[in-house]
Amino acid sequence: LAERLQETMSKIKGKGKVSEADVKTMAREVRLALLEADVNFKVVKQFVNRVKERAVGQEVMKSLTPGQQVIKVVNEELTDLMGREESKLEQAEKPPTVIMMVGLQGSGKTTTAAKLANYLRKEKNRNPMLVAADVYRPAAIDQLNTLGKQLNMPVYSQGTEANPVDIVREGVEQAKAENHDYVLLDTAGRLHVDETLMEELQGMKDAVQPDEVLLVVDAMTGQDAVNVAEHFNEQLSISGVVLTKLDGDTRGGAALSIRAVTEKPIKFAGMGEKIDQLETFHPERMASRILGMGDVLSLIEKAQTNVDEERAKELEKKMRNADISFDDFLEQLEQVKSMGPLEDILGMIPGAGKMKGLKNMQVDESQIGRVEAIVRSMTKAEKQDPKLMNASRKRRIAKGSGTTVQDVNKLLKQFEDMKKMMKQMSSMNGKKKGKGKGG
Numbered sequence: 316l317a318e319r320l321q322e323t324m325s326k327i328k329g330k331g332k333v334s335e336a337d338v339k340t341m342a343r344e345v346r347l348a349l350l351e352a353d354v355n356f357k358v359v360k361q362f363v364n365r366v367k368e369r370a371v372g373q374e375v376m377k378s379l380t381p382g383q384q385v386i387k388v389v390n391e392e393l394t395d396l397m398g399r400e401e402s403k404l405e406q407a408e409k410p411p412t413v414i415m416m417v418g419l420q421g422s423g424k425t426t427t428a429a430k431l432a433n434y435l436r437k438e439k440n441r442n443p444m445l446v447a448a449d450v451y452r453p454a455a456i457d458q459l460n461t462l463g464k465q466l467n468m469p470v471y472s473q474g475t476e477a478n479p480v481d482i483v484r485e486g487v488e489q490a491k492a493e494n495h496d497y498v499l500l501d502t503a504g505r506l507h508v509d510e511t512l513m514e515e516l517q518g519m520k521d522a523v524q525p526d527e528v529l530l531v532v533d534a535m536t537g538q539d540a541v542n543v544a545e546h547f548n549e550q551l552s553i554s555g556v557v558l559t560k561l562d563g564d565t566r567g568g569a570a571l572s573i574r575a576v577t578e579k580p581i582k583f584a585g586m587g588e589k590i591d592q593l594e595t596f597h598p599e600r601m602a603s604r605i606l607g608m609g610d611v612l613s614l615i616e617k618a619q620t621n622v623d624e625e626r627a628k629e630l631e632k633k634m635r636n637a638d639i640s641f642d643d644f645l646e647q648l649e650q651v652k653s654m655g656p657l658e659d660i661l662g663m664i665p666g667a668g669k670m671k672g673l674k675n676m677q678v679d680e681s682q683i684g685r686v687e688a689i690v691r692s693m694t695k696a697e698k699q700d701p702k703l704m705n706a707s708r709k710r711r712i713a714k715g716s717g718t719t720v721q722d723v724n725k726l727l728k729q730f731e732d733m734k735k736m737m738k739q740m741s742s743m744n745g746k747k748k749g750k751g752k753g754g
């Protein structure tokens with residue numbers, strides 16, 4: 316999905332003007348991309364219509380080119396589709412809050428129950444308890460027990476002969492008695508949705524009245540995940556979704572459709588097998604990931620609030636021509652510092668992951684201070700033209716900045732690499748640019 320959208324987006328990104336025909340082409344591409352990614356066709360249709368309406372009718376913002384605006388619209392609509400806001404866990408008025416995990420076999424219920432318990436204790440300072448109510452696979456109880464031991468967290472269980480409804484009822488009673496404020500119920504799954512499973516889950520739900528029924532679905536299963544979500548929601552009325560295995564090479568389709576089809580929020584994302592690899596689900600980040608363009612728009616927005624627009628344009632032009640100086644570099648550095656961790660910023664640059672020069676350019680946060688000192692020790696001429704740099708100048712700069720000549724060399728090298736990267740980028744982005752304004 317990402318690849319295809321990215322391609323489409325890069326085609327329109329550089330455009331100075333977007334005609335209605337462009338919007339149509341773009342809409343068709345977006346539609347194909349979404350369908351290919353297993354997004355439900357009804358969802359796709361609505362989505363594309365909304366994008367078209369907004370892209371054609373929108374007011375022209377001064378700061379963005381129309382091409383960028385279309386991307387912005389697509390990004391916003393994708394975000395909307397997934398619920399815009401992050402969605403919080405419900406909390407019982409009277410503890411304990413009961414969270415029931417449901418889903419198909421292998422979707423990640425047991426793992427996610429443990430991850431969630433860990434999250435609640437670590438991030439929210441809670442005191443959760445786990446309940447093993449999957450009695451069909453003996454290994455399931457062991458699995459949860461092992462995770463409980465690993466976390467040093469209590470796990471309530473009975474034998475495999477016990478009735479799951481009794482287990483969860485008694486488990487919640489015990490949690491109450493022991494003053495746990497959260498109880499996580501791990502339940503059994505099946506390979507496919509079936510009546511018996513639903514009836515049993517319904518019985519458990521009736522017995523303990525959970526505050527959350529979280530459906531755990533495997534993002535790798537694409538459209539199947541969406542069907543599963545639809546079924547579970549119809550029959551069990553879930554309260555939210557955890558999308559697991561998003562760390563894999565997954566297409567974003569499931570994330571997009573689930574929300575639209577069930578109208579239930581995705582609350583968490585599983586990002587790996589390890590116990591701490593659970594994240595709050597961020598619709599906006601997912602939209603950007605799907606678009607494959609990083610958070611380029613939020614970068615633009617951030618930059619706008621921070622720098623004067625004219626200056627930004629000037630810089631953009633300089634970057635495009637790869638003729639920035641160390642003065643510009645310093646300015647960028649200041650700005651970058653006000654935006655947040657460098658790694659994130661680099662991640663926001665579309666295609667940056669693929670760039671060759673980037674490896675050498677990875678900037679260690681702790682080194683920013685040193686870099687700044689070096690640049691500030693340069694003369695005006697040196698900043699404008701790094702080629703002036705010779706051995707004695709380097710020694711002077713190193714001394715002035717409290718660094719070594721190697722440090723200075725390293726920075727100069729990085730600076731050259733960065734310029735090279737800018738050249739690469741502008742030839743990537745600019746090829747189809749035509750006669751854009753200001754360029």
Ligand code: GDP
Binds near residue numbers: 427563587
């Ligand atoms: P259950 O049958 O629904 O209880 O599923 P499990 O919790 O036993 O998980 C099934 C498999 O998926 C296990 O091997 C887990 O380690 C793996 N798994 C669960 N969540 C994730 C995730 O977010 N990413 C990855 N890569 N693997 C996961």
Ligand code: MG
Binds near residue numbers: 424449
């Ligand atoms: Mg399990």
